[in-house]
Amino acid sequence: xxxxxxxxxxxxxxxxxxxxxxxxxxxxxxxxxxxxxxxxxxxxxxxxxxxxxxxxxxxxxxxxxxxxxxxxxxxxxxxxxxxxxxxxxxxxxxxxxxxxxxxxxxxxxxxxxxxxxxxxxxxxxxxxxxxxxxxxxxxxxxxxxxxxxxxxxxxxxxxxxxxxxxxxxxxxxxxxxxxxxxxxxxxxxxxxxxxxxxxxxxxxxxxxxxxxxxxxxxxxxxxxxxxxxxxxxxxxxxxxxxxxxxxxxxxxxxxxxxxxxxxxxxxxxxxxxxxxxxxxxxxxxxxxxxxxxxxxxxxxxxxxxxxxxxxxxxxxxxxxxxxxxxxxxxxxxxxxxxxxxxxxxxxxxxxxxxxxxxxxxxxxxxxxxxxxxxxxxxxxxxxxxxxxxxxxxxxxxxxxxxxxxxxxxxxxxxxxxxxxxxxxxxxxxxxxxxxxxxxxxxxxxxxxxxxxxxxxxxxxxxxxxxxx
Ligand SMILES: [Zn+2]
Numbered sequence: 132x133x134x135x136x137x138x139x140x141x142x143x144x145x146x147x148x149x150x151x152x153x154x155x156x157x158x159x160x161x162x163x164x165x166x167x168x169x170x171x172x173x174x175x176x177x178x179x180x181x182x183x184x185x186x187x188x189x190x191x192x193x194x195x196x197x198x199x200x201x202x203x204x205x206x207x208x209x210x211x212x213x214x215x216x217x218x219x220x221x222x223x224x225x226x227x228x229x230x231x232x233x234x235x236x237x238x239x240x241x242x243x244x245x246x247x248x249x250x251x252x253x254x255x256x257x258x259x260x261x262x263x264x265x266x267x268x269x270x271x272x273x274x275x276x277x278x279x280x281x282x283x284x285x286x287x288x289x290x291x292x293x294x295x296x297x298x299x300x301x302x303x304x305x306x307x308x309x310x311x312x313x314x315x316x317x318x319x320x321x322x323x324x325x326x327x328x329x330x331x332x333x334x335x336x337x338x339x340x341x342x343x344x345x346x347x348x349x350x351x352x353x354x355x356x357x358x359x360x361x362x363x364x365x366x367x368x369x370x371x372x373x374x375x376x377x378x379x380x381x382x383x384x385x386x387x388x389x390x391x392x393x394x395x396x397x398x399x400x401x402x403x404x405x406x407x408x409x410x411x412x413x414x415x416x417x418x419x420x421x422x423x424x425x426x427x428x429x430x431x432x433x434x435x436x437x438x439x440x441x442x443x444x445x446x447x448x449x450x451x452x453x454x455x456x457x458x459x460x461x462x463x464x465x466x467x468x469x470x471x472x473x474x475x476x477x478x479x480x481x482x483x484x485x486x487x488x489x490x491x492x493x494x495x496x497x498x499x500x501x502x503x504x505x506x507x508x509x510x511x512x513x514x515x516x517x518x519x520x521x522x523x524x525x526x527x528x529x530x531x532x533x534x535x536x537x538x539x540x541x542x543x544x545x546x547x548x549x550x551x552x553x554x555x556x557x558x559x560x561x562x563x564x565x566x567x568x569x570x571x572x573x574x575x576x577x578x579x580x581x582x583x584x585x586x587x588x589x590x591x592x593x594x595x596x597x598x599x
Contacts, residue, residue, distance in 0.1 A: 132206045133203035133204045134204050135169040135200075137154075139182075140199075140200065141196065157181060170201060179194050207253040214235070214257075214266035218236065235266070239267060241271045244275075251270055251272075269385075273316070274317045276321050279324075305329050308391065308446055310387075311444075335395065346414055347432060354425065359426075360429070362541070363544065363545075364429075367434070368470060372470045374393055374401075375441055378390040378394055379441070382444070402434065408547065409544060409545065410427050412579070414427060415577075416576060416593065416597060439454050440465060440467045451463060490533035490534070493526070493532075497530075497562060500564040501548065503564075505520050508520075518578055520568060522566045522567075524554065524562075525562075527559045529559050536555065538553065549580035549581075
C-alpha cells in the first residue's frame with residue numbers, strides 16, 4: 132500500500148529526469164485526476180502525456196527513451212515522515228519543508244496499540260536516519276473501545292454506539308470524565324451502566340463545587356488567612372496538598388484514571404463525609420466573622436481552587452462554569468492551583484510528620500467506632516443524628532500515644548456528637564465507644580445539646596453571640 136513515486140529515468144544515462152517542468156506537470160495531473168493519473172497512463176501506454184507539451188521534441192527524445200518508475204512510497208514511510216512536515220528541525224539548515232511553528236521533538240505521539248510496529252516505528256526509523264534522534268519525547272498507546280462483553284464494535288453485531296448520541300444524552304463533560312476514568316492501556320469497555328456510574332461521579336464533583344460556591348458566597352479571597360489555623364484546617368490543607376500533588380503526578384504520567392479516582396475519593400470520603408460535615412456547624416451557626424469560621428472559609432478557598440483547576444482537564448465545561456461564577460475568568464487560561472502548605476504546620480508541630488499521621492489515624496478510628504455504635508442505636512429505634520448523642524470513648528495505650536486529655540473537644544468535633552468523655556487507660560488495641568442519647572437541652576438554633584442553655588434568649592452561648 133502506498134502512493135506512486137513519480138520518477139522518470141533516462142535509459143541511456145540511468146539518471147532520473149530532474150526537471151521542475153516535468154515535476155510540475157505531473158503534480159498538476161495528479162491534482163486534477165487523483166493518484167491514478169500516474170499508473171493509469173503507464174498501464175494504458177499514454178506515457179507521452181506525463182511530459183509537458185513539446186518537452187520530448189525539445190530534448191530530442193521519445194517515450195521509449197525512458198523508464199517509468201512504478202514503485203510506491205509505502206504508507207508507513209509516508210506517515211512515518213510526518214515529523215518532517217509537522218515539526219521543526221532545530222538541526223541542519225535549509226529544511227525547506229519544515230514549518231516554523233512546531234516544536235521538535237514532539238511532546239507526544241499518541242495512537243492505537245497496533246502502531247508499535249507501524250507509525251511509531253517508521254517515525255523513529257526515519258527520524259533517527261535523518262536527524263539522529265527520535266521525533267517524540269513520549270509515546271502513549273491506547274486500546275480500542277469495545278462493548279460490555281469485550282467485542283469490537285461492528286455494524287453487523289449492532290453493538291456500536293455513536294459518540295454524538297452519548298453527547299446528547301449525557302453532555303460533553305460526562306463523556307470526557309468517562310474517557311478520563313478509563314484505563315486506556317487496555318481495551319475500554321463501553322456499557323450503558325458504565326455511563327450511569329459516570330453520571331454519579333459527575334454529580335459528586337458538581338455538588339462539591341456547588342457546596343463550595345454556596346458557602347464561599349460573599350467571602351472574598353482577600354479575607355482569607357492561613358495564619359493560626361486550627362489543627363483540623365491545617366490537616367485538611369495538608370491532605371489537599373498531598374492529593375493534588377498525587378493527581379498532578381498521575382496526569383504527567385498520562386494516568387488520568389488514577390488522578391480522577393484520587394479526586395473522586397477525596398471529594399467523597401474526606402470532604403463531603405468528613406470535613407464539610409464536621410464544619411457545617413460553625414459555617415452555619417457561628418458568628419459570620421468568628422475566627423474559626425474565617426479559618427474554615429479560607430481553607431475552602433484553597434480547596435475550591437485546587438479541585439476546580441485539577442478537574443479542569445477532565446470536565447472542562449463544568450469547571451469553567453464554576454470558576455467563572457467565582458472569579459469571572461476562564462479556568463483554562465490559568466494553571467493548576469497549588470495550595471499554600473507553608474501554614475499547614477510549624478516543622479516541630481508534626482502535622483506533616485509521622486506522629487501526626489498517627490494522630491489523625493487514631494482520630495478517624497474513634498470516629499468510625501462512634502459512627503458504628505450510633506448507627507446501631509439508630510437502626511434499633513433510638514433514632515437521631517450524631518449531634519443528639521454523647522459518647523464515652525475508651526482507648527488503649529497505642530492510641531493514647533496520639534491523643535491526650537486535652538483532646539475531648541477534638542474528639543467531639545470529629546465524631547459530630549454533642550458531648551464526649553475520654554478515657555485513655557484502656558488495654559492495647561482497644562477503641563471502645565458507648566453512645567447515649569443526650570438528655571440535656573437542645574439549642575433550637577444549632578441543635579447541639581448542652582447541660583443547660585445559659586443564654587437569656589434560650590439559645591446556647593455561641594448562638595447568642597452569633598445573633599447578637
Ligand atoms: Zn446553639
